Amino acid sequence: MFGQIQVIYTERRRRPVLSWLCTLLGHWTSSPTIATLLVLGMLFVFVQPKQHQTVVFFASLVSSLLLLGSGDAVAAALVKPGCEDRCGNVSIPYPFGMGSGCFMDEPFEIICNSSAFNPPRPFLAAHTSKEVIEVSLEQHYVRIFRTFVTQNCYDSHSGQGSIYSSHSSNYTPFTFSATLNKFIAIGCDILAYISADDGENYTAVCVSLCPTTIPVVNSSSSSCSGLGCCRTSIPKGIYFYNLYIHSINTNERTWSENCSVAFLAAQDFSDFNKFLSINNKELHNQKYPVVLDWGVGNGTCEESRKSKNSSTYACGDANTYCIDSDSGSGYNCYCSQGFHGNPYLPSGCQDIDECKDPNIKRNCHSAATCINTEGSYYCACPSGYHGDGIKLGKGCLPVPDKRSLPLAVVVPLGIGIAMVLISLFGFGLWGYATVKKRKQIKLKQKYFKKNGGLLLERQITSCEGSARVESTKIFVEEELERATDNFNENRILGKGGFGTVYKGMLSDGKIVAIKKSKEVDENQVNQFINELMILSQINHRNIVKLLGCCLETEVPLLVYEFISNGTLSNLLHDEDYLPSLSWEMRLRIAVQIAGALAYLHSAASIPIFHRDIKPSNILMDEKYNPKVSDFGISRSVPIDKTHLTTAVQGTFGYLDPEHLHSGQFTEKSDVYSFGVVLVELLTGKKAIDSSRPNEAKSLTMQFTSLMKENRLLNILETQVVKEAKEDELLIVARVAKRCLKLNGKKRPTMKEVAADLERIVRSHEPSLEEDMWLEKGISCHYTNNLTEIDTTYGSTISTTNGKHEGDSSPLLYLV
Numbered sequence: 001m002f003g004q005i006q007v008i009y010t011e012r013r014r015r016p017v018l019s020w021l022c023t024l025l026g027h028w029t030s031s032p033t034i035a036t037l038l039v040l041g042m043l044f045v046f047v048q049p050k051q052h053q054t055v056v057f058f059a060s061l062v063s064s065l066l067l068l069g070s071g072d073a074v075a076a077a078l079v080k081p082g083c084e085d086r087c088g089n090v091s092i093p094y095p096f097g098m099g100s101g102c103f104m105d106e107p108f109e110i111i112c113n114s115s116a117f118n119p120p121r122p123f124l125a126a127h128t129s130k131e132v133i134e135v136s137l138e139q140h141y142v143r144i145f146r147t148f149v150t151q152n153c154y155d156s157h158s159g160q161g162s163i164y165s166s167h168s169s170n171y172t173p174f175t176f177s178a179t180l181n182k183f184i185a186i187g188c189d190i191l192a193y194i195s196a197d198d199g200e201n202y203t204a205v206c207v208s209l210c211p212t213t214i215p216v217v218n219s220s221s222s223s224c225s226g227l228g229c230c231r232t233s234i235p236k237g238i239y240f241y242n243l244y245i246h247s248i249n250t251n252e253r254t255w256s257e258n259c260s261v262a263f264l265a266a267q268d269f270s271d272f273n274k275f276l277s278i279n280n281k282e283l284h285n286q287k288y289p290v291v292l293d294w295g296v297g298n299g300t301c302e303e304s305r306k307s308k309n310s311s312t313y314a315c316g317d318a319n320t321y322c323i324d325s326d327s328g329s330g331y332n333c334y335c336s337q338g339f340h341g342n343p344y345l346p347s348g349c350q351d352i353d354e355c356k357d358p359n360i361k362r363n364c365h366s367a368a369t370c371i372n373t374e375g376s377y378y379c380a381c382p383s384g385y386h387g388d389g390i391k392l393g394k395g396c397l398p399v400p401d402k403r404s405l406p407l408a409v410v411v412p413l414g415i416g417i418a419m420v421l422i423s424l425f426g427f428g429l430w431g432y433a434t435v436k437k438r439k440q441i442k443l444k445q446k447y448f449k450k451n452g453g454l455l456l457e458r459q460i461t462s463c464e465g466s467a468r469v470e471s472t473k474i475f476v477e478e479e480l481e482r483a484t485d486n487f488n489e490n491r492i493l494g495k496g497g498f499g500t501v502y503k504g505m506l507s508d509g510k511i512v513a514i515k516k517s518k519e520v521d522e523n524q525v526n527q528f529i530n531e532l533m534i535l536s537q538i539n540h541r542n543i544v545k546l547l548g549c550c551l552e553t554e555v556p557l558l559v560y561e562f563i564s565n566g567t568l569s570n571l572l573h574d575e576d577y578l579p580s581l582s583w584e585m586r587l588r589i590a591v592q593i594a595g596a597l598a599y600l601h602s603a604a605s606i607p608i609f610h611r612d613i614k615p616s617n618i619l620m621d622e623k624y625n626p627k628v629s630d631f632g633i634s635r636s637v638p639i640d641k642t643h644l645t646t647a648v649q650g651t652f653g654y655l656d657p658e659h660l661h662s663g664q665f666t667e668k669s670d671v672y673s674f675g676v677v678l679v680e681l682l683t684g685k686k687a688i689d690s691s692r693p694n695e696a697k698s699l700t701m702q703f704t705s706l707m708k709e710n711r712l713l714n715i716l717e718t719q720v721v722k723e724a725k726e727d728e729l730l731i732v733a734r735v736a737k738r739c740l741k742l743n744g745k746k747r748p749t750m751k752e753v754a755a756d757l758e759r760i761v762r763s764h765e766p767s768l769e770e771d772m773w774l775e776k777g778i779s780c781h782y783t784n785n786l787t788e789i790d791t792t793y794g795s796t797i798s799t800t801n802g803k804h805e806g807d808s809s810p811l812l813y814l815v
Contacts, residue, residue, distance in 0.1 A: 078137070078342045087112035088119035093137045095296060095314070095344050098122075104296065104314065104344070107173055133289065137342060140294055140325075140332045141177055143266065145287040149275065152190065152245035153259040162246045162694050162701075167264065169239045173294045175328035178236040180291035182267045186229045186275055187260020189249045191660075193652070194234070194241040194264075195690070203238065205652070206230040207661060208260070209249075229272050234264065236327045242690065246698070248657060249742070266291050295330030296344070304331060316342070319349040319375065338375030351375060365395040444477065444552040451551040452529035459533050472536040473548035473559075480504065480514055480550050480557055487516065499555075503562065511562040512547060517555045532558075534606055535631060542596035544619060544629040563627050568677075569615035571624075572684055583723035586681045589626050590732070591761055593618060594754035596628045597674060601667045601750050609665060613673035614654045614687070615680060653687030653698070658744045668744035671753065675739025679703050682732060684717035700740055707737050728760050 078093040079085040083102035085092060087110065095104030103109045107126055114120035122132040124144070134143035152163035169176055185192035188210035194203055208230040224231045245262050261275050266289040274286055296314040297304050301322035304313045315322050315333035320343040324331050335341055335349035342348035354360045354377040355370035364370045364379035368389035371380050379389025381396035388394045448454070453474070460472065483504030484491045493501045499517040506512060535546045550557040568589065571581055581589075593613075600608040610631065617630040654676050656669035676687050679699055687699045696702045706715050712733055713721060720729070735756050741747045748756075 077345065077348065080345065084112070087122035087132075088114075088117070090122050090132060090134065092122060092132075092135060093342055094348075096135055096142075105173075108294075131287075138334075141180060141291050142174070142294055143289055143291050146263075146265075146290045147284055147287055149261045149263040149283065149286070149288075150243045150245060151259060151261050151283060152187070152247065154247040162244065162697070164694050164697070165243050167241055167243060169292055172239075172298070173296060173328070173330055174292040175237050175239045175294075176234060176241075176264060177291040177293045178234050178238075178327065180267055181234060181264055182231040182269075183234050183262070184224065184229070184231040184265055184269070184272070185245065185260065185262040186272055187245075188228065189247060190260045190262075191246045191248050191657075192230075192244065192260075192262040194243050203241070204232050204234045205660075206232045206262070207248075209661065224270075224272060239328065244697075246701075263288065264290060293325070293327040295325035295328055295332055297330045299330075300324050301331045314344055316345045316348045319351075336375060363391055365389050365391050367396045447554055448552040451553075451556050452532075453551040455529045456532065456549075456551065459529065472546070475548050475550040475557070475559060477550055477553050477557075479507065480559070482507070483512070484514060504559075513544075513560045513562045515558045515560065517558070534608060538600075540596055540599050542592045542626055542628060543599070544627045560629070563619035563621055563629070565620040565622055565624065567616050568618040568620060568626060571620065572615055572680055573686055580719065581681075583720055583728075585624060586720065587724075587728075587732070587757070587760060589624070590678055590681055591754065591757045592626050593628065593677065594674065594750055594757055596626075597670055598750040598754045600628075601670070607667065609667060610670050610673075611665060612651060612654070613670055613677060614651050615677060618677070653700075656744065657742055666744055667749065668747045671739050671747045671750055672744070674750065674753065675736050675747075676700055678732065678736040678739065682717070682720060682729070682736065683715050684720075685715075704737060704740060707733065731756065731760060 078091070079097060080094055080102055084098050087098060092098060092110050096108045096110050097103030098110045098112050109125035110122045110132060111125045111128065112120045112122050124130045124132060131145040132142060133145060150163060150165040183194060183204040183206055185206045185208050187208055190208050193205040208226060208228060210228055243262055245260060269288055275283065297312065301324050304322065307313055319336045319339045320333050321336055322331050322333055333343035335343050338352055339349040340352055341350045351374050353372045355372045360377065361370045367385060368379040368381050371378055381387055381389045384399055385396040386399050387396045389396055456474070481487065483506050484502045487502055491502045491504065493503050493513060499515050502514045502516065504512050504514045532549060544563060545561045547559045547561060549559060597610065597613070600610060610628065612630060617628070619627040619629050621627060654673040656672040659665050659669045676699070680687060683699065685699050688697060690697060703715060706712055716729065735753055738748050739753065
C-alpha cells in the first residue's frame with residue numbers, strides 16, 4: 001500500500017506542497033500524532049529544497065492517518081448533536097427538527113407521531129393536519145399531504161354553477177412550489193382558475209371539456225390534457241390564492257355528472273379518478289401530495305451577511321454560500337464547491353475527497369498522483385517532470401536542462417521588453433476605444449437588421465405616393481434617449497405585458513408616447529414590419545396614431561401621439577375622477593369605439609384584429625373622445641382568411657370563451673370584448689370584481705342573467721337610468737347581449753354594431769350638431785334633407801342642403 005502512494009517533491013513544487021501541508025495542519029491540530037508528522041514533513045521540504053527523492057514514507061503515513069481519522073467527517077451530520085435525524089421512514093435534516101433545541105424556528109418544528117402510526121409519521125407542528133412525506137435539504141422543499149379540495153356542483157334549476165375558496169401555505173417560510181406543483185381541475189365543461197388576493201389578475205387558468213356524457217380520466221396517464229381533466233403551471237412565490245370554478249356551456253348540458261373539483265397538487269400526482277368515484281363525504285378525506293418551497297431568514301443574503309456574527313445569519317460556516325430565495329422571502333444556504341453536508345449547521349459542510357472518485361482521478365495524467373486539498377484537488381507530477389498533471393491539460397513533461405543566459409543579454413532584453421509592453425499598452429488603449437466605437441456601430445446595424453429595418457426601408461420606398469407612409473419617421477436611438485431623459489423611470493406612463501410606455505419630448509417640442517417593447521420574435525420579423533406598415537397607414541380619429549419607430553436598439557421602440565386625459569377605465573371606475581360621464585357621452589364613446597374597430601376589421605387595407613379591447617386600452621383626449629391604443633398583440637389577417645390560431649392572450653374578463661377553448665381568434669372575438677366594454681358603460685361596474693358575491697363576480701354572467709329575467713334596471717348605473725330613454729337603453733343592452741353570445745357565429749360584426757348604435761345617435765343628431773358648432777362659435781342652420789351619411793368609419797363627412805349664413809358652399813359636419 002505504501003509503495004503505491006508516491007508523491008514526488010521537486011524544487012519547482014515546493015510552495016504548493018508547503019501550502020497543502022499547512023492546510024492539513026490547520027485541520028488536524030487536535031491530533032498530536034498527525035500534527036507532529038505534518039510539522040516534520042514541512043521541515044523536510046524546507047531544509048531539502050534540492051533533494052530529488054521520493055517522499056514515499058511521509059505521504060503514505062499522512063494518507064493512511066487521514067483515512068483513519070476522517071471517518072466521522074465522511075458521514076457529515078445533518079442534525080444538531082443529540083437530536084433525532086429520522087421519523088419513521090422520513091429523514092428530518094436541520095433546520096427542521098424534533099424536540100426542543102433541534103429546529104431553527106417554530107415553522108420548522110416537526111412532531112413525530114408514533115402513538116397513532118407504525119412506523120411513526122412526521123407532521124408540521126404549527127399545522128398538525130399536514131403530514132410530511134419528504135424534506136429536501138439540497139432543493140429546499142418539503143412535500144406534504146393535503147386533503148381539502150374545492151368542489152362545484154352545477155344546479156340546472158337555478159342555472160348557477162360557480163364556487164370560490166381561499167387557500168394558504170400558512171405564510172413564511174413556505175410558498176407553493178411553482179416547479180414541482182400543478183393546478184388541476186377535474187369535471188365537465190368547467191373554467192377553473194386561481195388569482196391573487198385582489199382577484200383581478202389571474203395567475204393560472206384551466207379549461208376542462210367533455211365531448212361525451214361522462215368525463216373520462218385515465219389514472220394511469222399523466223396527460224390530463226383537457227378532456228374531463230386539465231392542469232396548468234402556477235407562478236413563483238405565491239403563498240395565498242383564491243380558487244374559482246365556473247360552469248360553462250350550461251345551455252348544452254345533457255349529462256348527470258354535474259360536480260367538479262379543483263386543487264393544487266404535486267406535478268407527479270396522477271390518480272385523478274379517485275375524485276370521481278367517491279361520494280361527497282369521502283371527498284375531503286382523500287390525500288394528495290403538495291410541495292412547499294422554504295427559505296430561512298426575513299431579509300436578503302446581503303442584509304444577513306452584515307449580521308454574519310450574530311445568530312440571525314443561518315449559513316453555518318466559511319464553507320457555505322448564500323442565494324436569495326426566488327420563490328419567496330428569505331434566502332437559502334448551500335455548501336461550497338468541493339464540500340457536502342448540512343450548510344445550516346456549524347462546520348456542517350465537510351470536505352469531499354475528490355481523489356476517491358474514480359472519474360475525477362482519471363483526470364490526472366498517468367504519471368501524476370491525485371492529491372486532495374480542502375475543497376479541491378490537484379495532480380502532482382513526479383520528480384524530473386513539470387506541468388499541471390492533468391490528462392487533458394499540459395500533463396507531465398520532462399524538465400529540460402537549465403541553462404542561464406548571460407547578464408549582459410538579460411538586462412537589455414528586459415529593458416526592450418518593457419518598452420515594447422509600454423508601447424503596446426498605449427496602443428491598446430487607443431485600439432480599445434476605436435474597437436468599442438465600431439462595435440457599437442455594428443451592434444446598432446445588427447439590431448436594425450434583426451428588427452427588420454432594411455425591410456421597412458424597402459417597403460417605405462416602394463409605397464411612393466402614400467403621404468402617410470412617408471410621414472412615418474425612423475428615429476435614431478440618441479434622439480429618443482434625449483426625449484425620455486435616457487428612459488428615466490420618472491417618465492414612465494405605464495407598464496404592460498408587452499412593454500413599457502414613456503413620455504417624451506422631441507427636439508421640435510412635440511410631446512409623444514414612446515413604447516419600449518420587451519421582445520420581438522426573430523422568426524416573425526417580416527410579420528412585425530408588415531403590421532408596422534399597416535399601423536402607420538391607419539388614419540382614424542379614434543385610433544392612436546403611430547408616428548414612427550427606432551429599430552437600432554435591442555428591442556424596437558415605437559413612437560405614438562401623446563393622449564393626455566387618462567383612460568376610459570379611469571372615467572368609469574375611479575371614484576375621484578371627474579367629470580362623471582353623462583348618457584350622451586357614454587353613447588358617443590361607444591359609437592366611436594365601434595367605428596374604430598369596424599375600420600380595423602373592414603376598411604383597413606388588410607383586416608386587423610386588436611385582441612385586447614378593454615377600458616384601460618382606450619385613451620381619452622382633452623374633449624373626451626376615445627382613442628383605441630395598445631396594439632401590442634394585434635395581428636393582421638389576409639383577406640381570404642377568417643381566423644388566426646394563436647396562444648391564448650388577452651385580459652381575463654374580456655377574453656372570448658370560444659378563443660379560450662379553441663385557440664382560434666376571429667373578428668368576432670373583438671366583438672365579444674367590445675360587448676364587455678359596452679356593459680361597463682351601461683353599468684359602471686368592472687368586468688371582474690372579487691368583492692361582489694359569487695354569482696356577480698363576472699359582470700357578463702350577471703348581465704346576461706338579469707337580461708333573461710327582464711330585470712335589466714337592477715344592474716344599470718343610476719345616472720344612466722335617469723338620463724337615458726327606456727327604448728335607447730333597451731337597444732344598447734340588446735346590442736351588448738348579442739355581442740356576448742357564446743357562439744361567435746351568432747354575434748354581429750363590428751360594422752353592424754356601429755350601425756345599430758349610430759341609429760340612436762341619429763335620432764337626436766341635430767341637437768348634437770348644434771352643440772358641436774356652437775362650441776366652435778359658428779351659427780348654423782340645418783335642414784332635414786340628409787343627402788349622404790357614412791356611419792361606419794370614424795372621420796367621415798356628411799352634407800346637407802342647408803347652408804351656413806354668408807357661405808355658398810354646402811354645410812359639412814363630422815360624424
